[in-house]
Amino acid sequence: MEYLDIELLGSDNLNHRLRDFLGKKVVLYFYPKDNTSGCTLEANEFTKLKGAFSKKGYTIIGVSRDSIKSHLNFIEKEKLDLLLLSDPYEELITIFDVMKEKSMYGKKYLGIERSTFVIDETGKVIKELRKVNAKDHPLELLEQL
Numbered sequence: 001m002e003y004l005d006i007e008l009l010g011s012d013n014l015n016h017r018l019r020d021f022l023g024k025k026v027v028l029y030f031y032p033k034d035n036t037s038g039c040t041l042e043a044n045e046f047t048k049l050k051g052a053f054s055k056k057g058y059t060i061i062g063v064s065r066d067s068i069k070s071h072l073n074f075i076e077k078e079k080l081d082l083l084l085l086s087d088p089y090e091e092l093i094t095i096f097d098v099m100k101e102k103s104m105y106g107k108k109y110l111g112i113e114r115s116t117f118v119i120d121e122t123g124k125v126i127k128e129l130r131k132v133n134a135k136d137h138p139l140e141l142l143e144q145l
Contacts, residue, residue, distance in 0.1 A: 003095045004123050008085040011071040014118070016061075016085060022123050025058045028142065029116040030098045033132075034066045034074035034084075038134035042114070043074070045138035047081045056145050063087050064112060098130075116141060 003114070011043040018026065031039045046053075046060050053060055062084045064075070071084040087093050093112060100113040114134060118127035118141070127144070129137065 003092060006091045006095065008092060009068055009081075010086075011068060011075055012085040013016070013068065016083070018119065018123060021059060021061075021119070023121050024104045025056075025121055026119040027053060027058050027060045027116060028063065028096075029060070030063050030093060030096065030112050031114055031115075032086065033064060034070045035077065040074075040078055040112065040137065042134040043082060044078060044082050045135060047079070049138050049142050050081055052142055053145075056142075058118075059083075061085060063092055065090060081087050099103060118145065126144075 005017055007015050007017045031042055035040055043062060046062070050060060050079045061081055062082050064084070065088055066086060067088065068086050071086060074080065090099060091117065093099050096115070096117060098113050098115045099110055101108055101110060113130060114132050116129045116132055116137065117125050119128045129141065
């Protein structure tokens, strides 16, 4: 489980590896970009539902290519209560295969496909959700867990 050892800087200014969360259940979500409409909706929904996820034993972690400075701005602006990891070199992004070709206004580019993975206490991915809806999927996921 190679993904357990990737070390990324978090919005708490600490380095994190998924290995550090062994013994806990994790909702790991990948999102395209801080301070964009869909990502803001999703992050706000996860923040709103954080207590309910915690009651079920889950820690929520968001990942994007954005810098820590961008993450901190996003957290402050939106009053988020989430750990966001910065993956500028696309290490975890590549392992979870969430970088996909997208199209906007007819122009093709590579971007993160909004995806969420549920990881059990042993570090095993037990649920994989891809191309999720930014607004609805946090609540839908919570209801499934």
